Amino acid sequence: MARNSPSMPRSRTFVATLHPLAARFNFEPHLSDVTLASILTGNTCAPISLSDFEKYLTFVEYSVENLQFLVWFQVSSMI
Numbered sequence: 001m002a003r004n005s006p007s008m009p010r011s012r013t014f015v016a017t018l019h020p021l022a023a024r025f026n027f028e029p030h031l032s033d034v035t036l037a038s039i040l041t042g043n044t045c046a047p048i049s050l051s052d053f054e055k056y057l058t059f060v061e062y063s064v065e066n067l068q069f070l071v072w073f074q075v076s077s078m079i
Contacts, residue, residue, distance in 0.1 A: 031048075054067055054068075
């Protein structure tokens with residue numbers, strides 16, 4: 001059949017939108033609520049856990065020594 005055949009229905013384009021009521025029930029915390037203290041204490045899960053943060057600093061920022069010193073200092077001050 002031809003593309004503009006009268007027997008074929010015309011395609012419609014729909015745009016996905018979030019209903020305003022559904023946005024009110026979004027209980028997931030935003031990344032802006034995550035602090036370095038919560039990562040260091042282990043209160044976060046993957047993909048923003050302490051080990052993930054350490055891998056990021058190792059392979060992306062190349063500055064994992066600062067984090068290792070901070071963790072060492074926290075542990076040594078507990079003793």
